[in-house]
Amino acid sequence: MPTNLERAKLVIDSRRENAELSAEKRRLELETVSPELKEINQKISRAGLDALKAIGAGADSANLIQNLAKQNLALQAKRTEILASLGLPADALDVHYTCPICEDMGVKDGYYCECLKALVKQFQFENLCSCAPAKGSTFANFSLDYYKGEARERMEQIYNYCKSWAADFDRNSNSILMYGQTGLGKTHLSLAIANEVVAKGYNVIYASSGNLFNKLEKESFGRLKTDESPEEAVLTCDLLILDDLGSEFTKPYVVAELYNIINSRLLSGLPTIISTNLLYDEIGDKYNPRVYSRLIGDYQMLEFLGSDIRQLKS
Numbered sequence: 001m002p003t004n005l006e007r008a009k010l011v012i013d014s015r016r017e018n019a020e021l022s023a024e025k026r027r028l029e030l031e032t033v034s035p036e037l038k039e040i041n042q043k044i045s046r047a048g049l050d051a052l053k054a055i056g057a058g059a060d061s062a063n064l065i066q067n068l069a070k071q072n073l074a075l076q077a078k079r080t081e082i083l084a085s086l087g088l089p090a091d092a093l094d095v096h097y098t099c100p101i102c103e104d105m106g107v108k109d110g111y112y113c114e115c116l117k118a119l120v121k122q123f124q125f126e127n128l129c130s131c132a133p134a135k136g137s138t139f140a141n142f143s144l145d146y147y148k149g150e151a152r153e154r155m156e157q158i159y160n161y162c163k164s165w166a167a168d169f170d171r172n173s174n175s176i177l178m179y180g181q182t183g184l185g186k187t188h189l190s191l192a193i194a195n196e197v198v199a200k201g202y203n204v205i206y207a208s209s210g211n212l213f214n215k216l217e218k219e220s221f222g223r224l225k226t227d228e229s230p231e232e233a234v235l236t237c238d239l240l241i242l243d244d245l246g247s248e249f250t251k252p253y254v255v256a257e258l259y260n261i262i263n264s265r266l267l268s269g270l271p272t273i274i275s276t277n278l279l280y281d282e283i284g285d286k287y288n289p290r291v292y293s294r295l296i297g298d299y300q301m302l303e304f305l306g307s308d309i310r311q312l313k314s
């Protein structure tokens, strides 16, 4: 499996190739329409070659470059004229890169360009978000109608809390534990948050507990820890949403890694949302007291109430 960085580089490479190919295609088409344009294009490239040859032959390069620049300007001006006569803008023959900053190289001044970083983040999110149709769950389509009485009141508070939490999100937002029986909308609300926070440009990892620990365990063997490792992504993303904690196969690796994730992210001040069907006390029993005390001490607890919505709907 290629890493997210490798995948991102491949995408950028193909963006660049496509941009250059279509510029080349455009040039050939226009040259068929206008032989005059073809001639000037040939002159421009010949002028460049002549200059190289002359420098190779030991000509006075400063003088030569000056002459070349003058000549080139004149040829460019002529070309702009021809393009205008065809009803085209001056940059009609330029390569139109997706990212004008790095011209689809992925690197600018020795640093990874933002366009490459954005792709890596997108892949991190997609890789781990294989648990639910993320786009379908929004605040707008979360219905409170399924909750009655006390549950309705509580869920209205929770809904409003989550909505403003997402609206005010930044890297210093508090962490949240959503708990309660299955089918009360925990996944829906956490996905709604994920969608909003992603739309703001933050780097979100959404993963079901089973998927996440499987993936982390698989990749932690026989591999050096790098900036691109999944664990690093989980520990440093702007928002981690760990869905359905307790559904994974619990073993010492999971207990240790869960504590590591919760603790590291709290120490870095990064927000995490955990949802679970486990009862409050079961969390302490199943994992370890340190996990339990971290959650109680530092997470906003949201207890979901009601009857299973999926049953009510059907």
Ligand SMILES: [Zn+2]
Binding pocket: 099, 100, 101, 102, 103, 104, 105, 106, 107, 113, 114, 115, 116
């Ligand atoms: Zn770029």
